[in-house]
Amino acid sequence: MEKRCSGDPVKTALLSGPLALILFMLLYAAPIFPQPEDGAYTVKDSTGRSICFSSPPCRIISTGPGVTEILFSLGAGPEVVAVTSNCNYPPEARKRVSVGDMLLDTEKIISLKPDLIVTDANLRMEQMKRLESMGLPIFSINCADVAGLRDSLLRLGRALKREKRAEEICSEIETRIDRIKRRIASASSSKEVTVFVEIWDKPLMTAGKKTFFNDLIVMAGGVNTFADSRTDYPTISVENLIERNPEVVILTTSSRERVLGNPVYRGLRAVKSSRIHAINPDIIARPTPRMVEALELLALWLHPEIRSITPNCACLKYPGPPKTPSVSTNDRIGH
């Protein structure tokens, strides 16, 4: 073999090697850098995370009932491929595959090849971190209060390219809330009604000031009897409840008959005037578009003299499943 000049092949090798490597990495890493392609867009979630979408996601996994409701309300129901076992509204959400309840099945999530996992920013932070480190796309929304609800709707609206729908829902919610507030303000009894909301029966638990329950009560023109508690969900003794003697009692766990029949509560004003109301805990616990239902019910119960508030339980119409699916969720494998 004839000897060549040592510089040339080595130089070539030295240059071409890393060059090839760099080129290879660039090609491989291309998706990380937001390329100004057609139709691509970036949305920030409620934690400030930037997610880049090449097209609206069509394989969405929801990690909670509130998230599910918001997704379906935006019309993204067909794109939702999986939910949790607690997601019970709207009814067709129950037909989706479940990825768990409190604990999420990581394997299942991965096998479903989602292109977006929507989650509540305040829950399951550990699990989400783990999923994110595996390369799965996480989108957090703030589901803590009414302002957060609006924010979530708009953000998700942008992410799913359904901004118009999101604005529609927000404006309807605002309209209805305003209407209730006006009616309450103009009511003859402007005195605030004392309300006790039962979060749990054994042990007896209620909601403090910094909770969504409290917000709803305040919006409905009431005052939470235990707004002064030190914790958000204090367990209280029956004695305190009897002493504070709220005018209205909202139940989420016990049955109305049980409370009315229990001799311990005999002396309560609310029992004597039968102002004990049982509410579907789902609508009062989740900041979702259905919260207006809850608000309207609360307003009616707290101010029964305001005849003109009729709770609209048909609520916001969630778009039903289209006749033919806009995307076939079966054959798309994701990005």
Add this chain to the structure above:
Amino acid sequence: MNRKKLLLKLSITALVLLALLALAFLWGMLAGSVSVPAREALSILAGRGETASETHRIILFQVRLPRLILAALTGAALAMAGAAFQGLLRNPLADPYIIGTSSGAALGATVSIVLGLREPILGISPIPFTAFAGALISMFLVYTISRRNGKVPMDTFLLAGVIVGSFMGALVSCLMACARADIPKIVFWLMGSFSGREEWINVLLILPYLVVGSVVLYRYSHPLNLIAMGEDAASHKGVEVERTKVVLIISASLITAAAVSVSGLIGFVGLMIPHVMRHITGPDHRILIPASALAGALFLMSTDTFARTVLSPQEIPVGVITALLGAPFFLYLLRGRKAFI
């Protein structure tokens, strides 16, 4: 000990304990997360509370009173059963839960919670009933496993109790894992507490078993003395050992089952109280059993009052307090006079 001496000792012990019990009762009625002024409370109790607010009257008679009575009955039941088992097993550190009935009750309650049997049957929550059924099943299993040739050797009985108890406990964990949403409810039940249970119906549920069980237990308290000195020796002195053992085991287990079904698992009462009382009254079960009952009632009543007032309006489950008291108790035993054990 002749009749006179026995009655004398019994009377003195009972009187002292009853006096303390009355004081604890008074404290329990006056203390709570809502402060009812002492004068008003006393006048209500004395029957002259026409001017008192109805709220306070309800708090005293519908909240505090049933709770105090329930705590007293539970404490008495656990302490008496503990005394009986300590004598039967010839171990001053035996506990009524060691024979597995408590785990059976836990399983019964868990099944009820997980199946969502929430709504009352005839106005009564089904949980105490399923818990009691679980306890009975457990008792039956333990007895069947340990019975050999018509006899129940206490060593085998103890082991069978541990086996059945762990198995039931494992099933409870299994159910908890399958129904995670119910975990808070199950854990609360397991912790042992009187909050949320201040209803007269719970008193009615535990009372018959307690009354019948304690009468039977007391009737066999003297043969229990002999058995505590050795089963063979007792047999030689004329005791029908196997029959006595079965009766004692069943009545003590029933008492434990009733207490646990209604109040959850409150630990250490059945162990500490008879152990301590034995040092005060002596090992004669004719005095020890009633003394333990009264002391148990006194202890649990006071502990519960403490549990619901110390961090008012938050309530600590009373089972947590008894468990916290258990550790220093054992430490004292370990470090104290050898004669203690």
Add this chain to the structure above:
Amino acid sequence: MTIVEAKNVEFFYGARQALCGVSFSILKGGFYGLLGPNGSGKSTLLSILSGTARASKGEIELKGKRLETYSRKELARTIAFVPQETDADFPFSCREVVMMGRYSHQGILGMGSRGDDAIVEHCMEITGTSAIAERPITELSGGERQRVIMAQALAQGGELLLLDEPTSHLDIKYQLEIMELVRKLNREQHLTIVASFHDLNIASHYCGEIFFLHSGRLAGSGPVDAVFSEEMIKNVFGVPTQLIAHPSTGRPLVFFRSGGEEQR
């Protein structure tokens, strides 16, 4: 008068036969010793006599009535049993322990029997335990405890006293103390005694009659002088011995030969 009559008693522990066709009589007022190596059936025989175990085959009559027909309490009023050792887990006072012996005479809650206190006092006097009456049994020495148990047995008011190796686990001083007490009970209280021994010399010194047991069979029975012999001991225990007469009592004294002594 015969107090116990046994005919062809057999006993099986599962497959193992512990007693093979043993027959004997026990006369009232006698002082019987049971001798034999471990596994010869001594404890089994005592268990059967005391009612703890039931013979697999054969008949035993107590005072002319079959043993099985006695109720527990009746049996306790006739026969008392003193075990080798007594566990004391609970600090009952000695008086309380002795009083337990009266159980078979009492009603519910240990009531209903007159004169129990006096009887207990008397039993404690005889056994020399009056001084320790109020002390908890858990604090006593082995010898003291054994005497308390004897007092308890005495309090049962029976006619027959069975003792399972009463001298084992005791110091020599207490061994002799106990044996003197047993002899006193035999002579002054007229109790019939049946006791098993390990120590041949103590048995020979105190007993009137001896039963030699070997592998579940009665190898020999009869008065001490008649039945003690080097041959018998060799058969039953498998050791060579030499017997001489006790200088004072004339009873047989057993000397063990290790086989390596020099012949003087």
